[in-house]
Amino acid sequence: MTKLVHVERCDGIAIVRIQNSPVNALSAQVRGDLYNALQSLSKEEAIVGIVLAGSGRGFSGGADIGEFGGPAGSFRAGEDPARVTALIEEIDKPVVAAIHGFALGGGLELAMGCHARVASAQARLGLPEISLGVIPGAGGTQRLPRLVGVSKALEMMLSGRPINGKEAALIGLVELVVDDDPVSSAIRLIKNRQAGDGVGHATRFMQVPGAGKDNQAEIEKARSRATSMGAKSKAALKVIECVAASVGQSFDEGMALEREAFSQCLESPESAALRHVFFAERAAGKLDTPGASGVGKISTVGVVGGGTMGRGIAMSFANAGIPVRLLELTEQKANTAVEAIRLEYQRQMDRGKLKAAEAAGRSALIQAARNEGEIGLCDLVVEAVFEDMQIKLEMAQRLGRACRDGAIIASNTSTLDIDRLAQASGRPADFVGLHFFSPANIMRLVEVVRGKGTSANTLATVVEVVKRIAKVPVITGVCWGFVGNRMLEPYLREVESLLLEGASPSQIDHAIEGFGMAMGPCRMMDLAGVDVVAKVVEEQAKEGRLPEDPLYRIVSRHLASVGRHGQKTGEGFYRYEGRVAADDVDTHSLVQAMAARHDVKQRQDISSEEIVERCMLPLINEGYRLLAEGIASRSSDIDVVWLTGYGFPQALGGPMYHGERLGAAHLLKRLSHYGSTQGNIWNYWTPAAMLAAHAGGNP
Numbered sequence: 052m053t054k055l056v057h058v059e060r061c062d063g064i065a066i067v068r069i070q071n072s073p074v075n076a077l078s079a080q081v082r083g084d085l086y087n088a089l090q091s092l093s094k095e096e097a098i099v100g101i102v103l104a105g106s107g108r109g110f111s112g113g114a115d116i117g118e119f120g121g122p123a124g125s126f127r128a129g130e131d132p133a134r135v136t137a138l139i140e141e142i143d144k145p146v147v148a149a150i151h152g153f154a155l156g157g158g159l160e161l162a163m164g165c166h167a168r169v170a171s172a173q174a175r176l177g178l179p180e181i182s183l184g185v186i187p188g189a190g191g192t193q194r195l196p197r198l199v200g201v202s203k204a205l206e207m208m209l210s211g212r213p214i215n216g217k218e219a220a221l222i223g224l225v226e227l228v229v230d231d232d233p234v235s236s237a238i239r240l241i242k243n244r245q246a247g248d249g250v251g252h253a254t255r256f257m258q259v260p261g262a263g264k265d266n267q268a269e270i271e272k273a274r275s276r277a278t279s280m281g282a283k284s285k286a287a288l289k290v291i292e293c294v295a296a297s298v299g300q301s302f303d304e305g306m307a308l309e310r311e312a313f314s315q316c317l318e319s320p321e322s323a324a325l326r327h328v329f330f331a332e333r334a335a336g337k338l339d340t341p342g343a344s345g346v347g348k349i350s351t352v353g354v355v356g357g358g359t360m361g362r363g364i365a366m367s368f369a370n371a372g373i374p375v376r377l378l379e380l381t382e383q384k385a386n387t388a389v390e391a392i393r394l395e396y397q398r399q400m401d402r403g404k405l406k407a408a409e410a411a412g413r414s415a416l417i418q419a420a421r422n423e424g425e426i427g428l429c430d431l432v433v434e435a436v437f438e439d440m441q442i443k444l445e446m447a448q449r450l451g452r453a454c455r456d457g458a459i460i461a462s463n464t465s466t467l468d469i470d471r472l473a474q475a476s477g478r479p480a481d482f483v484g485l486h487f488f489s490p491a492n493i494m495r496l497v498e499v500v501r502g503k504g505t506s507a508n509t510l511a512t513v514v515e516v517v518k519r520i521a522k523v524p525v526i527t528g529v530c531w532g533f534v535g536n537r538m539l540e541p542y543l544r545e546v547e548s549l550l551l552e553g554a555s556p557s558q559i560d561h562a563i564e565g566f567g568m569a570m571g572p573c574r575m576m577d578l579a580g581v582d583v584v585a586k587v588v589e590e591q592a593k594e595g596r597l598p599e600d601p602l603y604r605i606v607s608r609h610l611a612s613v614g615r616h617g618q619k620t621g622e623g624f625y626r627y628e629g630r631v632a633a634d635d636v637d638t639h640s641l642v643q644a645m646a647a648r649h650d651v652k653q654r655q656d657i658s659s660e661e662i663v664e665r666c667m668l669p670l671i672n673e674g675y676r677l678l679a680e681g682i683a684s685r686s687s688d689i690d691v692v693w694l695t696g697y698g699f700p701q702a703l704g705g706p707m708y709h710g711e712r713l714g715a716a717h718l719l720k721r722l723s724h725y726g727s728t729q730g731n732i733w734n735y736w737t738p739a740a741m742l743a744a745h746a747g748g749n750p
């Protein structure tokens with residue numbers, strides 16, 4: 052078996068390097084190899100000190116998350132995850148961690164178990180376990196408070212946010228911060244110690260700093276914050292319990308508590324879901340078909356359209372340091388959009404989210420284009436004009452002519468046929484869909500829509516640039532609405548059916564938010580604009596895509612037709628006082644009248660369970676259809692779309708993961724139940740063939 056830890060001896064100092072690409076995860080084998088290497092070095096007389104480092108991109112990305120769920124080598128096999136740090140503390144030679152790149156989770160815990168730490172200024176140090184629904188399980192909850200105090204330790208562990216080397220030095224997490232190679236500085240630190248300069252002590256013997264009363268107050272404050280952390284609440288409360296033990300109990304007692312709490316978190320369904328989310332996000336950008344001969348370099352981006360979407364898209368690229376030219380119908384309109392973006396950056400600066408230099412730098416990267424010729428020189432041009440097929444077809448044609456050879460042309464349509472647009476451009480190989488979500492500068496999801504003719508290089512290049520702008524690319528095929536909006540359609544259909552049957556908007560939103568969605572569907576439609584929502588339905592009607600069901604989405608269409616456009620007009624599904632939504636008797640009367648006209652019997656007994664099931668089942672069912680059609684290539688891709696684009700609860704891992712937990716047989720049974728109670732109009736409740744097949748194999 053290849054050794055994952057490499058030892059080099061140099062002038063009495065041993066340099067122990069973890070070599071487990073890509074992130075030096077501390078797998079069972081790495082922990083074993085580390086233990087053996089350190090134990091044997093502790094006995095070598097010629098060795099006076101040990102430097103612990105990582106090879107490649109960083110020190111260590113922490114425990115191997117892939118091992119958390121499996122039996123082989125997993126922490127459940129009974130191994131003490133803190134065995135290596137316990138050994139280091141027994142070694143009577145200085146062991147110094149030299150941190151470059153990143154030291155995260157178990158990686159930072161390993162470093163904290165050393166006698167001292169040297170970090171490069173740009174290195175990122177953190178305990179992000181909370182994002183996986185677990186707590187630091189290798190002594191982090193006991194050593195971090197001893198090194199940096201209760202308040203900072205809680206902040207780092209509850210937010211999961213890493214800090215850089217400089218900040219780490221300021222708070223006492225590392226002894227030395229350097230601009231060059233931390234390994235040479237660690238060696239110097241050990242050698243100076245021989246000259247009597249001193250190197251730190253084992254952290255376990257330190258006292259948690261600060262007065263007991265202040266620490267207690269911090270712990271109480273954290274407790275109240277933890278209860279509202281959704282999927283992360285359970286782990287957050289365990290972190291706090293362990294930190295409280297670091298103050299009031301012995302190190303060994305704290306370690307025992309931490310170990311127990313770590314195991315409990317690891318077994319929780321929330322952690323399983325969050326780990327699924329971690330790997331799903333990383334898998335989403337993976338190309339399923341080889342064939343790209345190279346990833347093109349995107350150095351400049353053109354954006355066509357200076358509306359809300361166009362501006363947000365321009366900002367997304369500028370935020371990552373990529374220069375943008377923005378084209379509008381007239382130069383004056385383009386200047387207006389650029390000025391609006393400058394004001395937005397200014398606002399972010401005023402709110403303390405950006406430094407003045409950052410705001411100025413980002414603004415300067417976005418300039419108005421005078422004509423298509425200027426846009427045509429860019430490496431990538433994203434069209435974000437009005438969502439209307441004729442307008443988009445015309446724009447695709449113009450961009451096909453204007454863009455230089457080798458440039459990529461992308462449409463930001465949220466529903467329209469990318470293949471028709473690609474054809475209109477005359478350059479299908481260069482054409483792709485890039486569906487950003489609103490507000491584009493904030494939302495992380497981008498659906499990358501691969502047309503029939505999109506070349507492998509075009510696809511690989513846009514996936515790379517989407518990652519570069521810190522967004523999550525999910526590759527989809529071409530169909531109406533791609534993955535997200537196509538699944539949204541049956542979800543909203545049921546929302547409107549429930550309204551007709553007598554549920555109120557707040558009753559529906561309450562049930563769906565109780566399920567965990569970030570926002571209930573009625574509030575969401577009011578925020579997006581009921582007119583916008585209704586227009587999407589009307590466009591489908593024009594294309595003959597709607598089911599022949601007289602009740603199909605009639606509520607939103609009717610509300611839009613009477614001017615109830617949502618939050619922006621003060622009334623939609625709700626009535627608004629500012630942004631506060633309240634159920635409205637007028638909506639109630641309108642919907643009641645509609646129900647009477649169409650002979651829909653209203654009832655009082657609609658439960659939250661029914662609301663959740665009727666909204667979620669068709670959504671999951673549609674997900675199976677998308678998989679079978681090859682529009683989505685992985686079920687985890689569908690999860691990522693709903694988690695990052697629609698506020699699906701992380702604790703449930705995404706609709707497909709949730710569906711799998713419920714079980715195919717259960718889904719089938721409930722679909723059949725609603726098929727008989729609701730009437731299976733237009734096969735609304737017919738299970739997708741793939742789902743039925745799953746249930747057949749797993750009754």
Ligand code: 3H9
Pocket residue numbers: 073074076112113114115116117126132153155156157158160179180183186187188189191330333334
């Ligand atoms: C922990 O440490 C518990 C402890 O308390 C101990 C308990 C006993 N394990 O993100 P990237 C893979 S919990 C396994 O695209 P980047 C990742 O899946 C852990 N695999 O790179 C991907 O694989 P693939 C606490 C991991 O440069 C590849 O590495 N630590 C791990 O954008 C590249 O990843 C964390 O939560 C891992 N720990 O970012 C840190 N980490 O190529 C999690 C990554 O097959 N990791 N992979 O798709 C990160 O935050 C980022 O990966 C990192 C690099 C910043 C390190």
